[in-house]
Amino acid sequence: MAGPVTTEAEAELRAALPGSAFRDLEPRYLEEGRGLWHGTGGLLIAPRTAEELSAAMRIAARHRISVIPYGGGTGTVGGQIGHGLDRPLIVSLERMTRIRAVHPEANVLIAEGGAILADVHRAADAAGRLFPLSLGSEGSARIGGLLGTNAGGTNVLRYGNARELTLGVEAVMADGSILRGLKRLRKDNSGYDLRGLLVGSEGTLGIITAAALRLFPIPAETGAAMLVVRSPKAALALLGLARERLGEQVSGFELMERTGLRFLKEALPNLRAPFEELPEWSVLVDIGLAEGQDAKEALSGLYEAAVAEDLVTDGVIAGSEAQRQAFWDYREAMPLANRHVGAICSQDISVPLERLPDFIEAGRAAVAEIGPFRINCFGHVGDGNLHFNVFAPEGESRDAYRANGTDRRLIAAIHDVVHEMEGSISAEHGVGRLKVGDLERYQDPVKLAAMRAIKRALDPSGILNPGAVLRAD
Template identity: 55%
Template sequence: MLNPLTSDFVTHLAEMLPSDTIRTASPAYLEEPRGRYHGQGTHVALPRTVEDVSSIVAACNDARIGVVPFGGGTGLVGGQVAIDTPPPLILSLERMNAIREVYPYENVLIAEAGAILANVQAAAEEVDRLFPLSLASEGSCRIGGNLATNAGGLNVLRYGNTRDLCLGLEVVLPSGQIWNGLTRLRKDNTGFDLRNLMIGSEGALGVITAATLKLFPRPAERGAAVMVVPDPTAALKLLNLAQSIAAGEVSAFELIHRTGLEFLSEKLPEVRLPFDDAPKWMVLVDLGTSAGRTPDALLETLFEEGLAAGLVMDGLIAHSNAQREQLWAVRERIPEANKAIGSIVSHDVSLPLGSIADFITEGRKRLAAIGDMRINCFGHLGDGNLHFNAFSAKGKSRDAYDDKRSAIQKCVHDLVTEMGGSISAEHGIGRLKAADLAHYGDAGKLAAMRAIKDALDPNCIMNPGAVLA
């Protein structure tokens, strides 16, 4: 049983730590972007060193007081706010934001967990390297949170999830013990892989305080195009064609439905759309090529061969970086337009690539049986990650669907599970999907997860209520 954070314990922490480490929690630490949860907690700890984090966590463990790690606060599943537990201590890593070391000839960078993702990208660029993780929130999200949730983003097709971009970690365990795992090794088979255990654990097994990250050569040239396709099946065939023509150089392949373009026109008219008449389906293809390989020529070949095969109906190739950024603005600002419209339920799911077209067709059919609604389906087609979001019918209030919200979510998650997919592709479980994980998760996996949690965090102080309900 956890104990609530008390004024006496706050005083104790303040006395044992450097001045100004403990503060009253402002509303920013108690909210999440969608406004679905309002967190508990009266105070936030803002450590400057891993030793301070260790002292804080050890004290909370001894007192059986919950600890909620807080990164940039951009998570969309409520992992950063406590709701149904005794008031915890919020632990923000924002002061631990240094780029500790950069080894350009090893393609390695060591960053503290509070480093903002855009600053990590900039530090890599300063030594002519690329850190490829790219998210809409990269100007405010922090690398520790990216690792804790195994964030995906725009370049997973080529470079992988955040898990694939990490060589080592520094972690404070629930007991307060520090695991010094900041290795720069590419091969290390000395026992259990604690790195991959901690990545994606959402703060439920420990606090990530620093990470060794992989860097990559910067592409010599970048190129992008949007191409109108008849349907998602054609989009998948075009993806395979793109990977054949530009082997290893396709950075992203995004699927966009007309509904997303209509939302942009309605709520963000300053976003320049590529076509006067919004197509039903289009894809955004992004290439990063090596020296001597011209992305425009590759995209022209893709368009011509796709057109000949009946996979492409129209297209637009960016012939400058400014045009490329305009095309990407369309994709990147769809979530902003979604928020302005206001979804009934949002879904972040993944499916086997071969099942995506059937899922979209069947999903629309099943949701239509529940009620009249608009579906904005878009996402990272190259890695099977779809955002399948339900909105009220035009002219209807979102509140009119309150009694259908649970049925809509269950309908989509049931179908995803039937088709061998995942109910959480890149946003994690947090608190929003903890009950869904318990319902849809494999029994063996859940038993192993609980055993690991019990072994590492027997007092259950780490992010209580997240991941494992």
């Protein structure tokens, strides 16, 4: 079992790294947004290079020190907090922020693990390309953490998640060796897919210090519409219709329900709602077209076809890029509105796409059996990925429900439904420390055994992010 940074180990670290690599352990490194996980201390280093981190990891390996990789701190499952660990070594990527290279002809960008997503977006844009990974925390989330958690977001439908956007990684392994895997090739079958394994391993198999990321052409024409749909089932049929008409040019397809829109109104009264009367179910459809196509025309055509099939009853098509952005701001403000109200529990689940309407119904029924709670279910319905959040009844506080364990009952009830429908209890946020038990309960035992064997093989002393994803030995 991994242990603390001892006085002796600290002396070795201070001798091996430049003084500038040591930073004050500000409280933010020990806390996370949901307030569920807390660190109690540790030694913070912010290496400048993979080589510096390698030197530190060799010392950590020799002394069997717990190592917590820290990116932008935006994770929602506690993966970045050494909860319950005695004085871990916290490795912040904040000083490895360079964009090492942009190759627009080859559609590749090389970013260091500490590069902030918004900066990667800007660098791609400056080269006339798109890096499509897109999520609410893009102003602070860092590439190392985004890849570590295989981040999803709003463009997965079209472009894939972080893993699919990564061609290669440079990473420091548990023994301090540096994996030089920054191949920027679309096709490379020279051995096992370590890139895919490290992406999504949440810092438990290695620390990603740089990545070769895929870029895309910037769509010539973009457009968006907010459409009122009859039901989640109608939303799915609308997605089918959109893809039939526009192929893979549908970039985003987000579902919202009235409860969420009410929360938005309450939390952000100045935010302009697309519809006067808040609709029970609505979707944000985002498209990006090639040259010579007209986005407004394409969306009007879709709208008319959807009305003809009685899927859609009302809609607004963005008249400008500013209005498209306003639609997205509205959608992206949802987590903020949820935090304003204060969820008893939040789920990040996915189910096979065609079962999504059934899941919403069954999930609501499962919650209703426990109590008259409010539900805000929203998200990336195009990927079968919903955030299914449960709130106390109007006027009540969530605290009592958390204190008496109702939160855990709600989570179990919802996850049981997900499992029964062959879904995932972690669609895009990862396992972290929050869902270790859920993983043990719901994941295929053969997969779990293989995961444990791989963890032991690549990190035999269990020093990398102990307690995340898998229970520490």
